[in-house]
Amino acid sequence: xxxxxxxxxxxxxxxxxxxxxxxxxxxxxxxxxxxxxxxxxxxxxxxxxxxxxxxxxxxxxxxxxxxxxxxxxxxxxxxxxxxxxxxxxxxxxxxxxxxxxxxxxxxxxxxxxxxxxxxxxxxxxxxxxxxxxxxxxxxxxxxxxxxxxxxxxxxxxxxxxxxxxxxxxxxxxxxxxxxxxxxxxxxxxxxxxxxxxxxxxxxxxxxxx
Numbered sequence: 001x002x003x004x005x006x007x008x009x010x011x012x013x014x015x016x017x018x019x020x021x022x023x024x025x026x027x028x029x030x031x032x033x034x035x036x037x038x039x040x041x042x043x044x045x046x047x048x049x050x051x052x053x054x055x056x057x058x059x060x061x062x063x064x065x066x067x068x069x070x071x072x073x074x075x076x077x078x079x080x081x082x083x084x085x086x087x088x089x090x091x092x093x094x095x096x097x098x099x100x101x102x103x104x105x106x107x108x109x110x111x112x113x114x115x116x117x118x119x120x121x122x123x124x125x126x127x128x129x130x131x132x133x134x135x136x137x138x139x140x141x142x143x144x145x146x147x148x149x150x151x152x153x154x155x156x157x158x159x160x161x162x163x164x165x166x167x168x169x170x171x172x173x174x175x176x177x178x179x180x181x182x183x184x185x186x187x188x189x190x191x192x193x194x195x196x197x198x199x200x201x202x203x204x205x206x207x208x209x
Contacts, residue, residue, distance in 0.1 A: 007038065008050065008051050008055075009051070009055075010038065011031065011034045011035050011038060011050060011051050012034075012051035012055040012056045012058075012059050013059050014034035014037055014038075015027070015030040015031045015033070015034035015051065015056045015059070016030075016056050016057075016059035016060040016063055017063065018030045018033055018034055019056070019060055020060060020063045020064070020067075020107060023109045025111075027053040027056055027057075027180060027181070030056065031050055031051065031053075031056065035050060053180050053181045054181050054182055057105065060105060061105050064105060064107060068108075071108075072106070073201075075106060075108065076101070076104055076106050076201075077198070077201065077202075079101045079106055079112060079161060080101055080194060080197065080198050080201075081198065082112065082158060082159065083097050083101050083102075083112045083114070083163075083194060084191060084194050084195060084198065085158075086112070086114060086158075086163060087190065087191040087194060088191050089131075090114070090116060090127070090165075091191065092127070093116040093117055093118050093123075093124060093127075093167075094116075094117050094170075094173060094190075095114045095115060095116045095117075095165075095190070095191075096114065096115045096188040096189060096190055097113070097188065097189045098113050098114070098115055098187065098188050098189075099112075099113035100113075101113070102187055102188070102189050102194075102197075103187065111161065111162040111163065111164055112161060112162070112163045112164070113163075113164050113166070114163060114165050114166070115166050115168060115188070116165050116166065116167050116168070117167070117168050117169065117170045117172065118167055118170070119169065119170060121152040121167045124152075124154060124165065124167055125137070125154065128154070128156065133156055134156060134157075135154045135155060135156040135165075136154070136155045136156075137152060137153065137154050137155070138152075138153050138155075139151070139152055139153070140152075140153050140166075151166060151167060151168060152166075152167045153166050153167070154167070
């Protein structure tokens with residue numbers, strides 16, 4: 001391993017530790033903070049060759065497997081069952097589950113990420129209010145399609161687990177976004193697909209027992 005490759009590896013490992021221990025959610029934020037720990041000169045020698053999100057993700061998976069091998073299966077199952085509950089509840093908005101709960105890379109601080117689709121975000125807010133579900137909201141600006149766009153995000157908690165509901169126009173449902181980890185089409189699951197995933201995981205557990 002060259003010095004550059006080793007530095008890249010060390011930054012990936014530190015970024016994963018920050019995500020695991022300090023609850024940093026964004027790969028870019030963790031990557032930049034991790035790189036600062038190695039000093040300006042070393043960071044500059046890497047140029048644009050900082051570790052990729054997939055390298056950091058692999059290190060994060062390694063940490064979870066190292067420190068939480070016994071609790072991970074039960075936690076993942078519980079979070080997927082909770083996600084399924086909200087996929088079914090929010091069916092009028094044709095939701096998808098994305099992120100760590102779908103990929104299986106969860107810690108005790110992971111949240112559940114759902115994509116919802118509505119002509120007017122207030123439809124979702126009214127829907128939640130009508131069912132006496134407390135939530136907070138914010139507008140998140142992202143660079144998409146060559147321009148900056150604002151998207152509403154709603155946050156609520158259930159049994160200590162945070163759910164993040166990102167709301168998009170219905171026309172966006174057919175446009176699968178790219179994963180920030182793989183650079184390929186983002187993995188998504190609707191209620192039926194998640195239900196089948198849960199059934200398969202339960203079947204695998206029964207075979208192991």
